[in-house]
Amino acid sequence: MNILIVEDDIDVSSVLTETIQYWGYSAENADTCKHALDKVKQKRFDLILLDIFLPDGKGHRLIPQFKELWPDAGIVTMTGYNTRELEMEVREQGILYYMIKPFETKSLKELLDHISHKYSKKADNEIDFQIRKEVKKKWQN
Numbered sequence: 001m002n003i004l005i006v007e008d009d010i011d012v013s014s015v016l017t018e019t020i021q022y023w024g025y026s027a028e029n030a031d032t033c034k035h036a037l038d039k040v041k042q043k044r045f046d047l048i049l050l051d052i053f054l055p056d057g058k059g060h061r062l063i064p065q066f067k068e069l070w071p072d073a074g075i076v077t078m079t080g081y082n083t084r085e086l087e088m089e090v091r092e093q094g095i096l097y098y099m100i101k102p103f104e105t106k107s108l109k110e111l112l113d114h115i116s117h118k119y120s121k122k123a124d125n126e127i128d129f130q131i132r133k134e135v136k137k138k139w140q141n
Helices: 010-022 033-042 059-069 084-091 105-140
Strands: 002-006 026-030 047-051 074-079 097-100
Touching: 002 010, 002 033, 010 026, 010 105, 026 033, 033 047, 033 059, 047 059, 059 074, 059 084, 074 105, 084 097, 097 105
Parallel strands: 002 026, 002 047, 047 074, 074 097
Antiparallel strands: none
């Protein structure tokens, strides 16, 4: 699973990136809204870990653009400054999960493993569908 970590705190970003890579996932980081959008325009990510408060804007305002570029990409938001109103606004955008910082790495690993398993099953189902479609087409000819 290819993950983009959008986090402006360099220490947090480094720890997340190294930890996620250690767990066997591919991970890159971006520290601003602009940097994140540039990366998503250039490359497909399966999952985006998105900090809400970034130096150049609110990260959750990027969600519609991310979904337009890659509709199947999952988005998990992260914030250390939670309010009920903010959480409701962000959740309405169809995210997978809303995390409040600080969080335990064990919780993050469980979440990533769950999402990865879900995406691999979806990919397997799509491959099975394509194979069945091709076999059916061959038998009809």
